[in-house]
Amino acid sequence: MNDINHPQKRKLPTQAIGAKIFHTCNLISVFLMLTSGLQIYNANPVFGGRAGLHIPPIFTLGGWLAGGRHWHFFAMWLFSLNLLWYGIYIVVTRRWRHRFVGVNDFKALQKTQNHQRLNYAWHRLLYTAIVPILLLAIFTGIGMYKPAQFPWIVDIFGSWQGLRIIHFISVPLIIIFVILHWQLGKKAGGEELTASMFW
């Protein structure tokens, strides 16, 4: 029985080991992609060229252009293979059915007064939106990595500059996602839920 001397313990959230591994690898690889990408950007800023806005060294990785490229091209394997592995994992375990936004979430966003339900709906919407953003980063990245083999990727974006801009846009989008994802996760399940995603 639940009395004052034996308060019922709150059940801590738990996650499948596969989800933890994916989440940790994703955070590390995205961090490496962001910081090394900003190092590459600094060599010749997309906006304004050499005289354009530079990113302070504290936010960059690699020390110089070649160093940034080495990190970027090393981490792209970690990032892309991890995402591929997670894609297979959620299809095989059928987790995708509960993770992504659905019709009920859109209904909840319009009608419900229940804060918790609203929070879940926003979270799933956000969680779904990040997938095309990450895939776009890979797609535009492949276009820049192998332009001779995939010239049609450059063509889709109109020009090399257009391709660079769309690739670069993944940086602010990912940063905004991480902040919102973190805050919504905290609102839904507190620090324990966030911690359960890593260990």
Ligand code: HEM
């Ligand atoms: C989290 C995902 C990623 C982020 C945040 C990111 C970020 C960036 C940034 C900021 C730049 C500099 C853009 C510029 O000023 O032109 C860049 C360049 C580049 N990225 Fe990414 N990137 C990501 C994923 C990828 C992937 C998956 C690939 C490969 C498949 C890739 C390949 C490249 C290439 C080839 C360059 C140009 C390198 C050069 O010009 O020397 N990126 N990235």
